[in-house]
Amino acid sequence: xxxxxxxxxxxxxxxxxxxxxxxxxxxxxxxxxxxxxxxxxxxxxxxxxxxxxxxxxxxxxxxxxxxxxxxxxxxxxxxxxxxxxxxxxxxxxxxxxxxxxxxxxxxxxxxxxxxxxxxxxxxxxxxxxxxxxxxxxxxxxxxxxxxxxxxxxxxxxxxxxxxxxxxxxxxxxxxxxxxxxxxxxxxxxxxxxxxxxxxxxxxxxxxxxxxxxxxxxxxxxxxxxxxxxxxxxxxxxxxxxxxxxxxxxxxxxxxxxxxxxxxxxxxxxxxxxxxxxxxxxxxxxxxxxxxxxxxxxxxxxxxxxxxxxxxxxxxxxxxxxxxxxxxxxxxxxxxxxxxxxxxxxxxxxxxxxxxxxxxxxxxxxxxxxxxxxxxxxxxxxxxxxxxxxxxxxxxxxxxx
Amino acid sequence: xxxxxxxxxxxxxxxxxxxxxxxxxxxxxxxxxxxxxxxxxxxxxxxxxxxxxxxxxxxxxxxxxxxxxxxxxxxxxxxxxxxxxxxxxxxxxxxxxxxxxxxxxxxxxxxxxxxxxxxxxxxxxxxxxxxxxxxxxxxxxxxxxxxxxxxxxxxxxxxxxxxxxxxxxxxxxxxxxxxxxxxxxxxxxxxxxxxxxxxxxxxxxxxxxxxxxxxxxxxxxxxxxxxxxxxxxxxxxxxxxxxxxxxxxxxxxxxxxxxxxxxxxxxxxxxxxxxxxxxxxxxxxxxxxxxxxxxxxxxxxxxxxxxxxxxxxxxxxxxxxxxxxxxxxxxxxxxxxxxxxxxxxxxxxxxxxxxxxxxxxxxxxxxxxxxxxxxxxxxxxxxxxxxxxxxxxxxxxxxxxxxxxxxxxxxxxxxxxxxxxxxxxxxxxxxxxxxxxxxxxxxxxxxxxxxxxxxxxxxxxxxxxxxxxxxxxxxxxxxxxxxxxxxxxxxxxxxxxxxxxxxxxxxxxxxxxxxxxxxxxxxxxxxxxxxxxxxxxxxxxxxxxxxx
Ligand SMILES: Cc1cc2nc3c(=O)[nH]c(=O)nc-3n(C[C@H](O)[C@H](O)[C@H](O)COP(=O)(O)OP(=O)(O)OC[C@H]3O[C@@H](n4cnc5c(N)ncnc54)[C@H](O)[C@@H]3O)c2cc1C
Numbered sequence: 001x002x003x004x005x006x007x008x009x010x011x012x013x014x015x016x017x018x019x020x021x022x023x024x025x026x027x028x029x030x031x032x033x034x035x036x037x038x039x040x041x042x043x044x045x046x047x048x049x050x051x052x053x054x055x056x057x058x059x060x061x062x063x064x065x066x067x068x069x070x071x072x073x074x075x076x077x078x079x080x081x082x083x084x085x086x087x088x089x090x091x092x093x094x095x096x097x098x099x100x101x102x103x104x105x106x107x108x109x110x111x112x113x114x115x116x117x118x119x120x121x122x123x124x125x126x127x128x129x130x131x132x133x134x135x136x137x138x139x140x141x142x143x144x145x146x147x148x149x150x151x152x153x154x155x156x157x158x159x160x161x162x163x164x165x166x167x168x169x170x171x172x173x174x175x176x177x178x179x180x181x182x183x184x185x186x187x188x189x190x191x192x193x194x195x196x197x198x199x200x201x202x203x204x205x206x207x208x209x210x211x212x213x214x215x216x217x218x219x220x221x222x223x224x225x226x227x228x229x230x231x232x233x234x235x236x237x238x239x240x241x242x243x244x245x246x247x248x249x250x251x252x253x254x255x256x257x258x259x260x261x262x263x264x265x266x267x268x269x270x271x272x273x274x275x276x277x278x279x280x281x282x283x284x285x286x287x288x289x290x291x292x293x294x295x296x297x298x299x300x301x302x303x304x305x306x307x308x309x310x311x312x313x314x315x316x317x318x319x320x321x322x323x324x325x326x327x328x329x330x331x332x333x334x335x336x337x338x339x340x341x342x343x344x345x346x347x348x349x350x351x352x353x354x355x356x357x358x359x360x361x362x363x364x365x366x367x368x369x370x371x372x373x374x375x376x377x378x379x380x381x382x383x384x385x386x387x388x389x390x391x392x393x394x395x396x397x398x399x400x
Numbered sequence: 401x402x403x404x405x406x407x408x409x410x411x412x413x414x415x416x417x418x419x420x421x422x423x424x425x426x427x428x429x430x431x432x433x434x435x436x437x438x439x440x441x442x443x444x445x446x447x448x449x450x451x452x453x454x455x456x457x458x459x460x461x462x463x464x465x466x467x468x469x470x471x472x473x474x475x476x477x478x479x480x481x482x483x484x485x486x487x488x489x490x491x492x493x494x495x496x497x498x499x500x501x502x503x504x505x506x507x508x509x510x511x512x513x514x515x516x517x518x519x520x521x522x523x524x525x526x527x528x529x530x531x532x533x534x535x536x537x538x539x540x541x542x543x544x545x546x547x548x549x550x551x552x553x554x555x556x557x558x559x560x561x562x563x564x565x566x567x568x569x570x571x572x573x574x575x576x577x578x579x580x581x582x583x584x585x586x587x588x589x590x591x592x593x594x595x596x597x598x599x600x601x602x603x604x605x606x607x608x609x610x611x612x613x614x615x616x617x618x619x620x621x622x623x624x625x626x627x628x629x630x631x632x633x634x635x636x637x638x639x640x641x642x643x644x645x646x647x648x649x650x651x652x653x654x655x656x657x658x659x660x661x662x663x664x665x666x667x668x669x670x671x672x673x674x675x676x677x678x679x680x681x682x683x684x685x686x687x688x689x690x691x692x693x694x695x696x697x698x699x700x701x702x703x704x705x706x707x708x709x710x711x712x713x714x715x716x717x718x719x720x721x722x723x724x725x726x727x728x729x730x731x732x733x734x735x736x737x738x739x740x741x742x743x744x745x746x747x748x749x750x751x752x753x754x755x756x757x758x759x760x761x762x763x764x765x766x767x768x769x770x771x772x773x774x775x776x777x778x779x780x781x782x783x784x785x786x787x788x789x790x791x792x793x794x795x796x797x798x799x800x801x802x803x804x805x806x807x808x809x810x811x812x813x814x815x816x817x818x819x820x821x822x823x824x825x826x827x828x829x830x831x832x833x834x835x836x837x838x839x840x841x842x843x844x845x846x847x848x849x850x851x852x853x854x855x856x857x858x859x860x861x862x863x864x865x866x867x868x869x870x871x872x873x874x875x876x877x878x879x880x881x882x883x884x885x886x887x888x889x890x891x892x893x894x895x896x897x898x899x900x901x902x903x904x905x906x907x908x909x910x911x912x913x914x915x916x917x918x919x920x921x922x923x924x925x926x927x928x929x930x931x932x933x934x935x936x937x938x939x940x941x942x943x944x945x946x947x948x
Contacts, residue, residue: 034514215813
């Protein structure tokens with residue numbers, strides 16, 4: 001049976017659409033009002049909250065917790081300190097990405113890791129006698145993302161710890177007398193925080209946040225708005241930008257961290273100084289230059305877009321809702337050289353943007369390519385240019 | 401909000417420029433940005449302490465930001481956003497959450513972005529109007545598709561005579577005829593009805609529910625001295641429907657920080673291309689020699705030279721004040737003299753202690769964004785009646801924007817600003833014994849507006865922390881817009897397109913060599929659009945090129 005999150009009881013009262021999708025067995029709101037664009041703008045220009053409770057959560061404790069996890073995930077965790085968090089991928093032994101998540105370091109021997117898919121047996125199978133305990137604590141906690149321009153203003157009066165929190169920092173605090181973990185993390189590419197709270201206390205925390213947020217025009221946002229936000233932020237999404245290598249049928253659906261545009265995570269891999277699951281395969285990929293793809297942003301030529309529509313008797317469309325399918329990228333001579341995995345109109349950038357995968361030699365920013373699009377039930381081409389990501393990257397995201 | 405009210409301008413570094421733009425409204429700034437982008441050394445001269453003209457935001461009370469004049473954005477041409485890299489400088493149009501229209505009987509219409517919900521809202525009152533609504537919108541969109549290319553291109557010069565016509569003009573005319581020739585019968589007829597007929601006639605053809613017609617007709621009398629029942633009101637309605645937010649026609653947005661936020665973005669963009677902006681610089685007149693513009697003289701006597709002078713002011717100022725009309729052809733001067741301005745628009749802007757409450761909505765108010773108070777067409781027409789005889793409405797029509805619901809930076813947390821466009825208040829008051837000074841009526845007029853708000857939102861008065869009253873005379877005094885006409889010349893068919901600002905002078909040049917016009921008095925006219933500034937820059941650069 002479909003479950004509801006600890007915040008659902010209250011959030012559903014604020015949802016005049018009652019449109020939900022399923023996320024890891026939970027109901028997850030698609031939108032709260034008739035126009036998800038308002039929810040989108042709430043984040044970019046005020047503040048929004050998003051219920052991320054369905055994320056799987058694992059607690060890893062013991063004197064060798066960090067050592068253990070370092071040998072499992074892609075990111076170099078040796079630099080992690082208590083009070084800090086890190087975004088990471090993890091791969092299979094062929095160096096293909098399985099999933100992603102955030103590792104929170106609570107103390108020297110306690111870590112918490114979020115994941116989009118269940119992970120317990122895989123994690124424990126890699127313990128190899130280390131002194132660690134890995135537990136699934138998914139149901140123990142609710143998680144609330146408080147994101148956007150005013151997120152700090154809203155939370156400052158509730159958990160003063162947020163005012164000092166650096167990007168990807170985390171702290172323990174009390175919110176409405178309830179213990180919470182607050183971290184400066186999120187999936188919107190904006191200034192933002194996430195609150196982790198014991199499931200039983202979820203509503204107390206939510207009510208306090210809602211009350212503090214109201215004067216700042218806070219809105220809950222759903223998955224549709226989140227999709228636009230995370231595309232603008234250039235953040236890849238599992239199931240969209242790639243498929244969990246364990247369940248992919250062919251290598252067409254698999255990507256390596258480098259192919260996914262996350263090569264920055266691979267410090268110490270090329271020279272073999274860092275080992276984790278899949279690192280050897282990735283090392284060979286780096287040394288031999290065998291990456292099949294490079295991930296890049298694309299921006300549609302606005303004049304070409306307008307012309308295409310007007311020449312066909314249509315008014316140009318500017319839809320911030322992400323397309324639900326891929327579009328192919330071609331060169332001038334019509335060879336397919338890539339595909340767009342996520343595509344939408346960005347209201348803050350006033351441009352159609354997309355996350356794409358192209359042949360590595362074409363990923364240099366400023367390369368002109370042509371994207372397939374459909375109009376009047378047939379295929380048309382529109383010029384795009386490759387660009388670096390994030391598309392939208394406000395200074396406030398990481399600023400003190 | 402310091403970002404939008406603080407005018408960080410670079411000032412003037414010299415006395416001689418390639419081009420001088422008189423007036424730092426949005427059109428002057430747009431024009432200057434394009435000219436500097438093309439490599440010209442450009443100076444903008446603005447008489448006030450801030451740029452923006454009729455598009456400004458002022459913090460009149462700590463934390464409360466007032467959009468003194470214009471209060472919403474949507475007609476701005478997307479080309480300008482891209483060509484001037486405005487996003488990079490902070491361009492951010494926020495989508496208005498909706499339109500709230502009390503129906504006068506305690507009920508309401510609330511329109512948002514979901515068409516199905518809008519239709520349901522209408523069906524609640526009239527099942528017949530529910531499907532008419534879709535038909536109406538589609539028909540209007542077709543008219544817009546017809547008109548938009550005219551709107552988005554400078555008007556062709558049709559007055560050249562048939563022999564020896566300039567080949568460019570010939571091509572423009574051919575383009576226009578071809579375009580019009582492609583329009584289907586119904587749409588062409590609808591177009592002419594809209595351009596010349598009344599909003600009331602049009603709406604009566606589709607709808608039966610009076611408050612729905614009142615809601616739709618409201619934009620037909622904005623800015624003009626006209627009621628929805630008069631011929632010509634269709635044109636203003638059409639104009640407003642042409643606005644969009646990210647391609648959604650008829651949907652208006654609010655720029656982050658108000659239209660003052662927008663003009664600050666423009667100023668930054670212009671400066672990034674190298675334009676200089678000098679504030680507190682009132683231009684007294686344009687210097688000419690042998691039929692050529694050679695510079696300007698400021699009120700303090702300073703002379704600045706440039707072979708190109710662009711007036712971003714309305715036609716009265718451009719042709720009758722800045723230059724000696726004796727230097728101009730009679731037909732131009734005559735036409736400019738008889739252009740109708742007759743402002744009847746006023747603003748009453750409020751700082752509020754909380755959200756106004758509408759009894760029909762009980763409890764949490766889901767409205768926000770636009771508040772439209774003019775329940776029926778008859779109400780709108782009556783709100784206009786007095787203006788015909790030189791007096792203001794007893795029960796005015798209000799188009800308000802509760803901007804703090806969209807942009808938290810407009811007011812302190814929990815507080816609000818409501819920017820109200822209130823009509824009709826004629827520029828020249830006429831009592832039984834002759835002209836009446838507006839100053840004696842200023843607060844009475846604002847009281848009338850506030851009483852209307854009180855009627856629909858009981859307790860409104862108790863929320864008012866501060867009120868700013870902007871009369872047509874204030875508009876004129878502060879921006880220079882003649883008689884306070886918000887469009888820089890009424891939107892009437894004989895004052896549009898190739899007749900704007902005068903037949904034969906609609907292509908941004910003037911009879912004085914090197915003297916150009918780029919204000920809202922030129923095609924396509926008023927509103928925060930930017931096209932006059934952009935088209936004029938194209939004309940100037942083309943003339944430059946031809947001169948070599
Ligand atoms: C009350 C009101 C409400 C409106 N509401 C809206 C709205 O919501 N949305 C919309 O799109 N449009 C609206 N409009 C219309 C729109 O604001 C104007 O059409 C537009 O801003 C005009 O721009 P402009 O650059 O052509 O001229 P202006 O904005 O009038 O700029 C002219 C500038 O020139 C300066 N100036 C004048 N004389 C001199 C001189 N001699 N020397 C130096 N400088 C001088 C002025 O100070 C001013 O800054 C409204 C207008 C008004 C007045």
